[in-house]
Amino acid sequence: MRVKKCSILYAVVLIISLSTSVLVAIKTKSSYIDDINFNQLRANASLLNFIVSPSLKKDDISGSIKNLPELEDLSNVIAKIKVSNEREYKSKTLLTKCKIDELYKNDGTLSKDEYIYIYEPASYTFVYNSFKATNGYNYMKSDNEYIVFLNSLNAPKNYKKSEVESLTYTFVDSVSSKFSCNSTPSVISIDKSELDNGKKYSEVIQYEYIFNSKELEDKYLNINNDVFNKYIKK
Numbered sequence: 001m002r003v004k005k006c007s008i009l010y011a012v013v014l015i016i017s018l019s020t021s022v023l024v025a026i027k028t029k030s031s032y033i034d035d036i037n038f039n040q041l042r043a044n045a046s047l048l049n050f051i052v053s054p055s056l057k058k059d060d061i062s063g064s065i066k067n068l069p070e071l072e073d074l075s076n077v078i079a080k081i082k083v084s085n086e087r088e089y090k091s092k093t094l095l096t097k098c099k100i101d102e103l104y105k106n107d108g109t110l111s112k113d114e115y116i117y118i119y120e121p122a123s124y125t126f127v128y129n130s131f132k133a134t135n136g137y138n139y140m141k142s143d144n145e146y147i148v149f150l151n152s153l154n155a156p157k158n159y160k161k162s163e164v165e166s167l168t169y170t171f172v173d174s175v176s177s178k179f180s181c182n183s184t185p186s187v188i189s190i191d192k193s194e195l196d197n198g199k200k201y202s203e204v205i206q207y208e209y210i211f212n213s214k215e216l217e218d219k220y221l222n223i224n225n226d227v228f229n230k231y232i233k234k
Contacts (some may be wrong), residue, residue: 048202050129052195054136054212065176065218068226074172075149079233080103080181081116083140091134094120094139095168101145104231107152109166116170118148131201135174136211138204145181148233176220179227182206189217 002114065071070080081098084189088095103112121134140146150169155161161168171177181187189211190199204210211217 008096009118030117041126047124047131048200048205050124050131050201052133052190052199052201052204052210053125053128053130054133054190054195054210056080065223068223068230071149071172071176071223072105074151075105075177076107076152077103077150077169078147078231079103079116079150080145080147081108081118082145082176083142084115085142090119092123095121096120096140098148115167117164118150119168119170120151121171121174133210136209136216137174138207138210140178140208141180143205146180147181147227149177175216176223179224181232183228183232185221185224187211187217187220189214 065074079100080102082101084097084099086097098116098118100110100112100114100116103110117139120137120139121137122137123132124130125132149172151169151172153161153165153168155165186207187209188204188207190204192212195212209217209220211220
């Protein structure tokens with residue numbers, strides 16, 4: 001009888017554990033939006049009240065690039081692009097279609113006036129009502145021009161990319177790979193205490209980067225100055 005009771009108790013605990021795991025999985029999945037038109041998403045006024053979280057991604061080189069020559073060496077493609085309105089929200093990133101206005105470094109597959117796709121590393125997290133700005137990254141502005149430093153989309157060996165995937169690129173790093181062609185860079189650094197108190201996305205939506213470190217901001221501005229002098233001020 002004692003063995004039977006223990007078996008029943010174990011079964012109950014197992015069922016509860018499995019149910020909890022399923023609920024957590026459902027909640028995690030629902031915290032992100034699957035494929036959706038970006039313009040429709042941004043029409044949701046409540047997003048402006050989301051709290052900004054400039055999260056640090058530790059498994060990339062972000063923030064370690066010291067100067068423009070290093071950034072250029074690490075790039076497969078350097079281009080001036082114009083951001084289109086064709087943008088699709090993909091779970092934790094944004095896939096943005098861009099037109100190439102000028103090519104400064106080519107991986108051998110692109111040409112001027114061609115369209116490419118760029119993954120932008122930022123996302124809305126609905127379960128926490130937050131805007132996750134990976135290393136401070138904020139979305140590019142539609143119809144604006146940028147100088148971008150890109151690498152081809154990684155794929156497993158022997159994987160055959162689709163037509164869109166073959167034209168899809170990622171930033172060399174999320175901190176210093178996009179620079180607005182406007183003469184004045186629009187960036188901001190916010191100290192941790194202010195972020196901990198809650199910073200609404202509406203307060204920072206206009207910025208290209210939302211840094212949580214003055215050091216990162218200064219490094220970005222130094223590289224931005226060199227990019228402007230070499231690629232924009234002609």
